[in-house]
Amino acid sequence: MTIQWFPGHMTKAKRTISEHLKLVDMVIELRDGRIPMSSANPLLQELIANKPRLIVFTKRDMADESVTKQWIAYFEKDGQTVIFIDSQKDNVKKILLENCLKVMDAKIQRDLRRGIHPRAIRAMIVGIPNVGKSTLINRLAKRKVVDVANRPGVTQSIKWLTVDKRLDVMDTPGILWPRFDDVKIGNRLALTSAIKEQILPIEQVVAFGLEYLLNHYPKILNERYGVSATEFDFDATIEMIGRKFGFIMAENEVDKRRTMAAFMADLRQDNLKSISWERPDEYL
Template identity: 40%
Template sequence: MNIQWYPGHMTKTRRMMEETISLVDIVIELVDARIPYSSKNPDLDTLAKNKRRIILLNKCDLADEKATALWTEYFEAQGFCVIKMNSLKGTGMNEVTDAARGLMKEKIEKLKARGRINVPIRSMIVGIPNVGKSTFINKYVGKTMAKTGDKPGVTRGKQWIKIKKDFELLDTPGILWPKFEDQEVGLKLAFTGAINDDILDAETLAISFIDHILLRNGDCIKKRYQIAFDTIEEPHVVLRQIADARGFKQKGGEPDLERASKILLDEFRGGKLGRITMELPQDIEEMLGAKVEKERLKAAEDRARKQNFKKKNK
């Protein structure tokens, strides 16, 4: 299943971010705690390379706690300030302002020494579509400032939001990156709802999701739908069992796999399958190591071809 989704408004958003990044001191990025690596926009490492960075592991209530602890260590080792966040309940909210002030402490003290008091810390808030950014802002501010929705792409324009005398947020629309080099990343984004469902085939996506879950925690599906299967079972067979368990039938008595697919994905996104993290730091390190090795072998093959070409043409 090849997944790419980069509508025109995202190109405009990236351009706007490039134009305004110089106005901010800190970049705060929300990522989905269930897929911290896949939901972290790699373009920001270039765009915000000279800025202080805070990562909010949002939806931590839907992710495995031990896995979230591992991801916290992973990002902190890279120099990020990391906060576990549940935007709906407000968990972690109080830590954000304190963290921002801590990162800016040296600059604030220098400004005070020159008689400049309450100069606002300016932060840009960024994240992929449907990661809960608008929900975070509304909870953080204490009133409805940003539109929220259960589909990606609700926020379409930038807006400055004053939190206190010394703190301002620049809200930006959700943005992905133009091309997913690893289709596993695209799939995980689709599982969590960061990709517009309208461009996806629900049944194909659900089968891919089951394939992923069977490798990690097939018991969560067994418990939720009260079905039994071996962990080596084919994903499409498990999907049929889910349809049967819920009584989803088409005319003629065949299982309604499309309806079962949509229910499965909705219930995963809503946390009804339990606390699930779909990737771990060790998975990413193995993937990156394999990528480096693949590039090394390709470079060696290219050198060998060039050498053979030179020998033939002497």
């Protein structure tokens, strides 16, 4: 199933990024550490082309650390240097500066041999909506520069920030691609608030999320919702969750819509801790 969509502000964001790429030396691509592959935007790969790139995985604190270690091994085996960060706690300024200097080292050394004193590296930060760009920018600035919310589409304009005398970064709006050919990618993006949940049928997204939890995090599913099962049954699971939280309508029926909305709210509010929504063995 192909999901087609592309709001007007996405078209504008794509054009903005394309126009500003010529102003930067490299690109810092942010991906969500909970969905490392599903948050890789093929449209960005096309726009970035041959620009030097540093890939940074955000929200490490919200992911399953054991799965994150599997992802690190997966990317390193593929010859890629990857960085997983907790933007709230890590020294992100030091981490980004050191790694940007590594990425641009060949150019810096070439300029030095020519007697040219290197200027500050100019890096563009790109990524899908709600990947954590605003949080990262605010930490780098050590103050609130941009609004932060657990919903897509918060950053809507270009902003420059001097991180260090050796690094300037440009923040850009989050951008998605026009359509999702893999329904699993759409579901993961909805579960992590990269896209508005209204874009996909909520039953589809919730069913995908609950079945994934049953298969990989049954303890979380049981502790939060009282669900204990060996095989997934969507209606039975919604019934158990609805009754646990008292979402009962007339004639003792569970309010299905309210129950599904509560599950999605739990995800937005990070009430279900340390979940990685995809794993390396799915890509082997």
